[in-house]
Structure formats: C-alpha cells, structure tokens
Amino acid sequence: MSSRRPYDGWAEAMFGCASAEEWVRGMAWETLAGARQEKPPIGVEALFPARRILGCRYRAGPCEARLMVEHAGFVIETNELRSTPRARFSRAHEVAHTFFYDISSSPPRRLLPSHRSKEEERLCNVGAAELLMPADLFAQTLRQLDMAAGQGFRLGAVGQLSAAFKVSFPAVARRLVEDLGLWDAVLLGCTRTRPRPAEQRRKERRPWPDEPAGDWRLAWCAKPAWAARSLFIPSGSSEGASRPPRIRIKALEQIGRGELRPRGPVTRFEPPSALRLGNLARTLRSVFGAQQGYPVHILPLPLNPGARQTQPASQACGAPKASEAAQPSLDALVCIPIPRRLRGSHPAPRGSHTPACGSGDGRP
Numbered sequence: 001m002s003s004r005r006p007y008d009g010w011a012e013a014m015f016g017c018a019s020a021e022e023w024v025r026g027m028a029w030e031t032l033a034g035a036r037q038e039k040p041p042i043g044v045e046a047l048f049p050a051r052r053i054l055g056c057r058y059r060a061g062p063c064e065a066r067l068m069v070e071h072a073g074f075v076i077e078t079n080e081l082r083s084t085p086r087a088r089f090s091r092a093h094e095v096a097h098t099f100f101y102d103i104s105s106s107p108p109r110r111l112l113p114s115h116r117s118k119e120e121e122r123l124c125n126v127g128a129a130e131l132l133m134p135a136d137l138f139a140q141t142l143r144q145l146d147m148a149a150g151q152g153f154r155l156g157a158v159g160q161l162s163a164a165f166k167v168s169f170p171a172v173a174r175r176l177v178e179d180l181g182l183w184d185a186v187l188l189g190c191t192r193t194r195p196r197p198a199e200q201r202r203k204e205r206r207p208w209p210d211e212p213a214g215d216w217r218l219a220w221c222a223k224p225a226w227a228a229r230s231l232f233i234p235s236g237s238s239e240g241a242s243r244p245p246r247i248r249i250k251a252l253e254q255i256g257r258g259e260l261r262p263r264g265p266v267t268r269f270e271p272p273s274a275l276r277l278g279n280l281a282r283t284l285r286s287v288f289g290a291q292q293g294y295p296v297h298i299l300p301l302p303l304n305p306g307a308r309q310t311q312p313a314s315q316a317c318g319a320p321k322a323s324e325a326a327q328p329s330l331d332a333l334v335c336i337p338i339p340r341r342l343r344g345s346h347p348a349p350r351g352s353h354t355p356a357c358g359s360g361d362g363r364p
C-alpha cells in the first residue's frame with residue numbers, strides 16, 4: 001500500500017475519496033466544468049464565480065496572494081495584479097484553498113478544523129496545477145504539438161506548453177514528469193552564475209579557457225517519484241527560496257571524478273554537437289559519459305528572445321516573496337530520458353481518468 005498522508009483519512013470519511021489528492025483533483029475538475037474552461041490558457045478569473053470568489057484586491061507586501069474570507073464569499077489579496085505565469089499560479093492556488101471551505105454558508109465555513117498546514121499548501125499546489133493544466137487538455141495539447149512537429153520527445157515542447165497554458169517552465173515540467181507521467185524523464189532547469197574575478201583568473205588557467213566561467217546550478221528538478229530511489233538525480237530546488245539555487249551541478253563533477261558514487265545506472269551522453277553549453281555539457285559528460293545507458297538532451301535557453309522564465313510561483317501564502325531580481329532566469333533545460341524498463345514494478349503515475357469524488361460546493 002502506498003503511504004497515507006495527513007488528510008487522506010479525512011477525505012475518505014468526508015467525501016469517500018481514496019486520498020485527499022484525489023478529492024482535490026475532483027474538486028478542480030468540477031470547478032473547471034462549472035466555469036466552462038475547455039481550452040488553454042485557462043482563465044483563472046473565470047473560475048471565481050464557481051467558488052464564490054468576488055475578485056482580486058491589490059495589497060502591497062511580501063505575500064504574493066492570500067485568500068480572505070468575507071461575508072459574501074472570498075477575496076484574493078495579491079501584490080501582483082498582472083497576469084504573469086507566476087501570478088496565475090498563485091491565484092489558482094488560492095482558488096484551491098476555497099475547496100477547504102463549505103461555500104454554501106455565509107461567510108464560507110472552514111471544513112477542516114485545523115488551521116492551514118503544509119499539507120494543505122501542498123494540496124493547493126496540486127489543485128492549482130490541475131486547474132491551470134487540466135490533465136486531459138494538457139495531454140491532448142502535447143499530442144497535437146508532437147504531431148505538428150512530426151516527432152515525439154522534444155524539449156521544445158516545454159516552452160510551447162508553457163506558452164499555451166501560460167504557466168512557468170517548472171510547472172510544465174512537473175506536470176509532464178511527476179503528475180501525469182507523460183514523459184519518462186528527468187528534467188532539470190539550470191542557471192549559470194556570473195564568475196567572480198578570482199574565479200575568472202582560475203578559469204584562465206584551465207585547459208578550456210574559452211569557456212564561460214561561472215557555475216552551472218540547478219534551479220529546479222522534475223523527476224518521476226519512482227525514479228528517485230533507483231537513479232541518482234541531483235536533488236534540491238531553490239523554488240520559493242530567497243537566494244539563488246544552492247545545489248550545484250558541481251556535485252555532478254564530483255561524481256564524474258569518482259568522489260561521489262551515483263546510485264544505480266547512469267547514461268551515455270550525446271549532446272547535439274551544435275550546442276555550445278560549455279561546462280554544463282562537459283560536466284554532464286563527465287558524469288554520464290562513461291557508462292552505458294541513455295542520452296541526455298540539452299536545450300539552451302532562451303527558446304526565443306523575451307521568453308526567459310523566472311522561478312515559478314506556488315509557494316505557500318505568507319512565504320516571503322523572493323524579489324524578482326534575485327530570481328535567476330533559466331539558461332538551459334536538460335532532459336535525461338529514463339527507459340521504461342527501469343520503472344520495473346513501480347506503479348505508473350495517476351492517469352487522467354480517476355473518477356471525481358466530493359461535492360461541487362465543498363459540502364460533505
């Protein structure tokens with residue numbers, strides 16, 4: 001049996017759902033159906049009436065968005081009224097918070113006796129992903145993109161899905177890899193730091209002085225849950241953190257030198273030779289190059305000028321917002337496909353067709 005999470009028993013008793021996640025997904029589908037949102041991008045504001053959200057109100061401060069309960073319904077207070085991917089995710093997250101209220105009463109009454117918890121925040125991120133990238137619509141759009149391009153597995157699709165659904169790259173990556181299992185792959189978002197003068201001087205003594213200095217760092221990683229134990233995958237993410245990514249691709253260099261041992265099989269490295277990704281390519285080759293396995297794909301960013309992505313939203317309300325300036329753009333997307341045979345007996349991710357449960361207005 002898979003492990004039970006804190007609200008699973010509650011969701012089962014209240015709504016007859018196998019898990020709280022299943023309940024949240026069901027609520028998201030009902031909300032989308034009620035708002036007739038059937039094409040990307042999903043209009044977040046169009047979802048408001050179905051959940052008794054009266055609108056958004058500007059409020060300066062560190063909190064990206066928060067849900068305020070008023071007599072007639074809810075108001076979302078936000079410090080960003082524009083419709084950026086980040087703000088859209090924040091608002092969808094707040095819409096998911098309304099699932100935890102009985103919206104038939106005035107004012108809406110909380111269904112859970114406890115205050116908001118980490119688990120509720122996680123479930124609201126699940127709900128936000130479902131609202132902004134509905135499973136069936138997302139899979140269908142990916143199929144259409146693939147057909148248009150005449151090939152299957154393309155990193156460029158991450159950017160196209162991001163544009164179609166107006167969500168961030170890491171939100172797309174997690175949807176593809178973690179939630180829906182549409183790609184059997186690990187996706188890494190990488191940034192390159194600017195070199196300090198001392199680093200620049202060291203670099204000039206290296207055997208490849210023509211390469212740009214600075215470290216490659218991991219901004220975020222999306223990986224299938226089942227893969228985490230059987231493959232070495234760099235972990236850690238700076239998402240929501242106020243500092244740039246701390247996990248360095250340098251950890252991979254150490255592995256390449258045998259200073260750290262990867263667990264499980266790794267890969268053959270075949271970057272498209274036209275790419276000039278300097279030490280990222282070299283690093284990955286040193287890690288993955290010596291062993292047999294599967295190819296690594298690297299896509300340098302920006303995919304097109306002006307499309308550089310900042311870090312995603314999705315963090316808990318109340319968490320301090322990292323300043324936009326401190327949020328690095330991505331410089332490369334890396335994809336490490338994982339052969340299906342390695343999945344072994346691990347279960348496939350949830351399909352898109354689990355039956356909905358729960359009632360439309362959040363009442364038990």
Ligand SMILES: [Zn+2]
Nearest residue numbers: 121124316317
């Ligand atoms: Zn929240």
